[in-house]
Amino acid sequence: MSTRMDTIWSKLDRKSTAIAEFTMRQYRTRISTWVIMIASVVALLLMLLFYIEAMNTEIQAIDNDGDSFDSDGDGYPDGQERLLGTNPESAEDFPIGVEPDPPEKWINEDDINWDNLKDGENYVGEDDDGDCLEYFDTSSQKDTNDNNIDCDIVITVDSLNETIYFDADSGVDEDPDEDKYGKEASHRAFVLGIGKFGIVYLLGIFLPLFLATGLIREEMSEGTIHYMLAKPIARGEVLLYRILGYIGITWPFILGICLLLCLVTGFSGPGDDFFRWSDIGVWMSIAWATMLVSLVYGVIFCSCGIIWKNGVILALIFAAWELGMVFVTIFTGGTSSIRYMSVIGWGMIIVDAGVTISWPDNWQLIQVGLWGGGQGEENWLGQIDYAALPGAEPLAAFTGSPNLGVSNWLSFVISTVVLLFQGIMAWFIGQSIFKGKEVD
Amino acid sequence: MMPDLTQHGTAETQEWKPAQNTPVIMFDRVSKTYGRINALNSISLGISGGVTGILGMNGAGKSTLFKLMMGKVKPSSGAIRLFGADPWKNPAPYSRVGFVPEHEKMYDWMTAFDFIVTFARLHGMTREEAGKEATRVLSFVSLADVMHKKIGQFSKGMRQRVKIAHALVNDPELIILDEPLQGCDPLARTTIMNVIKELGAMGRTILVSSHILQEIERITEQIVILHRGRVLALGNSHAIREMLDQHPHKIALECEEPRKLAESMIGIDEVTGFSFEQPGKLLIETQHLGEVHKLLPRIITESGTKVTGIDNPDDDLQSILMYLTGGSI
Numbered sequence: 001m002s003t004r005m006d007t008i009w010s011k012l013d014r015k016s017t018a019i020a021e022f023t024m025r026q027y028r029t030r031i032s033t034w035v036i037m038i039a040s041v042v043a044l045l046l047m048l049l050f051y052i053e054a055m056n057t058e059i060q061a062i063d064n065d066g067d068s069f070d071s072d073g074d075g076y077p078d079g080q081e082r083l084l085g086t087n088p089e090s091a092e093d094f095p096i097g098v099e100p101d102p103p104e105k106w107i108n109e110d111d112i113n114w115d116n117l118k119d120g121e122n123y124v125g126e127d128d129d130g131d132c133l134e135y136f137d138t139s140s141q142k143d144t145n146d147n148n149i150d151c152d153i154v155i156t157v158d159s160l161n162e163t164i165y166f167d168a169d170s171g172v173d174e175d176p177d178e179d180k181y182g183k184e185a186s187h188r189a190f191v192l193g194i195g196k197f198g199i200v201y202l203l204g205i206f207l208p209l210f211l212a213t214g215l216i217r218e219e220m221s222e223g224t225i226h227y228m229l230a231k232p233i234a235r236g237e238v239l240l241y242r243i244l245g246y247i248g249i250t251w252p253f254i255l256g257i258c259l260l261l262c263l264v265t266g267f268s269g270p271g272d273d274f275f276r277w278s279d280i281g282v283w284m285s286i287a288w289a290t291m292l293v294s295l296v297y298g299v300i301f302c303s304c305g306i307i308w309k310n311g312v313i314l315a316l317i318f319a320a321w322e323l324g325m326v327f328v329t330i331f332t333g334g335t336s337s338i339r340y341m342s343v344i345g346w347g348m349i350i351v352d353a354g355v356t357i358s359w360p361d362n363w364q365l366i367q368v369g370l371w372g373g374g375q376g377e378e379n380w381l382g383q384i385d386y387a388a389l390p391g392a393e394p395l396a397a398f399t400g401s402p403n404l405g406v407s408n409w410l411s412f413v414i415s416t417v418v419l420l421f422q423g424i425m426a427w428f429i430g431q432s433i434f435k436g437k438e439v440d
Numbered sequence: 441m442m443p444d445l446t447q448h449g450t451a452e453t454q455e456w457k458p459a460q461n462t463p464v465i466m467f468d469r470v471s472k473t474y475g476r477i478n479a480l481n482s483i484s485l486g487i488s489g490g491v492t493g494i495l496g497m498n499g500a501g502k503s504t505l506f507k508l509m510m511g512k513v514k515p516s517s518g519a520i521r522l523f524g525a526d527p528w529k530n531p532a533p534y535s536r537v538g539f540v541p542e543h544e545k546m547y548d549w550m551t552a553f554d555f556i557v558t559f560a561r562l563h564g565m566t567r568e569e570a571g572k573e574a575t576r577v578l579s580f581v582s583l584a585d586v587m588h589k590k591i592g593q594f595s596k597g598m599r600q601r602v603k604i605a606h607a608l609v610n611d612p613e614l615i616i617l618d619e620p621l622q623g624c625d626p627l628a629r630t631t632i633m634n635v636i637k638e639l640g641a642m643g644r645t646i647l648v649s650s651h652i653l654q655e656i657e658r659i660t661e662q663i664v665i666l667h668r669g670r671v672l673a674l675g676n677s678h679a680i681r682e683m684l685d686q687h688p689h690k691i692a693l694e695c696e697e698p699r700k701l702a703e704s705m706i707g708i709d710e711v712t713g714f715s716f717e718q719p720g721k722l723l724i725e726t727q728h729l730g731e732v733h734k735l736l737p738r739i740i741t742e743s744g745t746k747v748t749g750i751d752n753p754d755d756d757l758q759s760i761l762m763y764l765t766g767g768s769i
Contacts, residue, residue, distance in 0.1 A: 018561035029549040223543030227606065230510055230539035231562035232531050438513040 023245025185391025285354020538607030548592030597628025
């Protein structure tokens with residue numbers, strides 16, 4: 001029995017490698033292969049240029065609390081006068097024997113300097129500029145959040161629902177460093193934006209559109225399929241091994257692209273380390289999602305080509321549906337269930353799970369950025385619309401949650417299994433269409 | 441013994457178990473329609489052994505016949521058995537078949553050797569076995585010296601030989617060649633015909649299609665004539681010739697004095713009429729082509745006329761079909 005199994009396996013192996021190898025060599029001779037690959041690289045490099053420029057441009061610092069302004073015109077910024085106890089509104093009252101500070105010193109002077117918030121109440125905050133501790137006199141002024149600690153912030157964290165409630169004493173951490181936050185948030189937003197939309201969707205759908213739709217169709221229309229179909233090999237096998245060859249070309253390419261982007265953004269991105277190690281997990285999940293998504297699309301598009309000589313039209317209709325699903329998935333942040341009816345929705349779950357695993361602080365970073373120091377205007381409901389820090393909103397838009405109700409690792413595994421299942425189903429349908437297809 | 445037509449093909453890659461005592465190919469009242477076009481009309485045919493020529497004009501159904509044998513298309517009705525199995529459902533019998541498609545398109549970017557190795561591996565050969573076989577079949581079709589050149593650089597005749605070599609790589613019992621001589625120059629034709637004859641001599645069952653009678657006659661005596669999707673005639677080429685001889689034939693003689701030559705033929709029973717359509721040309725009508733051909737040398741010598749050419753203008757497929765169908769082709 002075992003020798004018989006060996007024989008079957010070795011025969012399968014010979015056939016599969018023969019067709020897969022042949023397919024890969026054939027790709028190299030086709031101009032469309034080079035066009036799509038070069039175009040993808042050029043497009044991504046252009047996006048990278050924007051990224052590198054953004055990372056090297058200083059984000060405009062904003063004086064959120066307005067204390068760099070010299071209201072009374074005595075040369076001393078308001079913040080300095082408040083700290084030293086003189087009246088910022090009176091030109092006659094100014095600190096004596098002290099040199100006036102340059103106004104820039106009072107622009108980002110009270111940064112947010114806390115992270116790793118735990119579930120429940122956290123008491124954090126440091127009044128770097130002294131406009132709470134020194135300027136206010138009474139305890140009721142210094143402890144507006146009533147937690148019996150002067151000049152601090154009460155942060156209530158609910159990591160299950162990914163919500164944070166801020167209750168800050170006035171004048172604490174109210175003037176954060178826009179550049180520092182903005183760089184970090186923009187970097188992450190770029191990685192997710194280019195990763196989810198540019199790589200998982202666009203690369204994931206364009207590679208198969210160009211490379212898989214004609215896998216069988218071109219052979220049929222050129223008549224060369226007759227060589228393959230005159231051999232003792234089932235049509236389902238031909239389809240499978242052709243797809244294997246397609247993977248042999250596209251998967252290394254996807255890995256290469258992701259590695260390139262990971263290296264460039266990892267070295268040039270913000271951070272204290274010389275390389276952003278925590279990004280590796282995100283890029284790996286982007287690469288894995290793209291590989292699986294392009295596999296499923298590849299089988300579907302190849303089958304479209306078998307059904308009809310203009311199968312690319314069917315493929316484009318499907319791609320349009322998937323594009324809709326991209327928007328649904330990205331911009332609802334993973335709360336829509338209609339995404340389960342797509343391929344890309346499951347791909348995005350892989351990325352979102354990877355992000356949550358690799359950047360566990362990501363959702364907090366977003367929430368902090370959206371709070372932005374607590375400055376804002378009251379809206380018509382009487383609530384304060386906080387002025388978000390730069391980069392917080394894009395990051396929030398591109399970040400999603402797996403939302404499968406299980407752990408992140410399990411979400412990762414489940415969506416992988418679902419995508420593989422979709423691929424197998426597509427192959428099954430494709431091969432039964434191929435079997436029933438008359439080849440002229 | 442007739443094959444059991446109720447049997448069904450088994451799983452695709454299952455090991456091949458030969459069906460005993462069945463014809464290599466069996467067609468049982470097979471019809472194939474494409475939309476409203478009847479490509480094949482109730483064909484019944486059994487072929488085992490030898491070289492068989494499938495003769496028919498373009499659109500007669502030759503390629504459809506082969507596509508049905510190779511499971512490329514599904515019969516509209518009737519049953520086909522290739523080594524006892526249904527080729528539409530089961531690709532296993534292809535391990536015993538070599539197929540040379542009529543399509544001209546090949547993988548021009550491959551070398552002849554790589555092309556054959558790749559497709560040999562689909563028979564389950566290892567790379568080494570396939571390489572050995574490829575060298576063998578390429579030598580057989582006399583392409584050993586150019587086998588590492590790209591197919592794109594080959595002439596039409598060489599490409600045809602590569603196609604034939606690729607079909608021989610599994611040492612098949614049945615070889616099907618769809619119009620192997622089409623578009624080849626005379627030298628290539630001769631080479632390919634010799635290859636086919638040699639394969640026939642090796643005891644293979646060979647099916648070769650053509651629309652040119654003389655080509656087929658040079659390869660084999662066993663002929664099937666297809667016309668408008670039906671088998672019009674079937675059998676030995678001599679028998680077909682004899683059948684043709686029952687019909688009025690024309691012989692064209694190019695000579696200096698056609699009238700003088702004609703005079704010398706008066707009184708010969710086999711010759712039924714003359715005509716002088718062009719100067720220097722005499723057309724003889726006869727019911728007995730063979731007899732007249734036997735008499736001609738003596739008549740020409742006796743008349744003393746110089747004859748520069750003898751031709752049978754209607755000795756082609758079209759005329760045969762004309763006779764066989766009673767003038768409605």
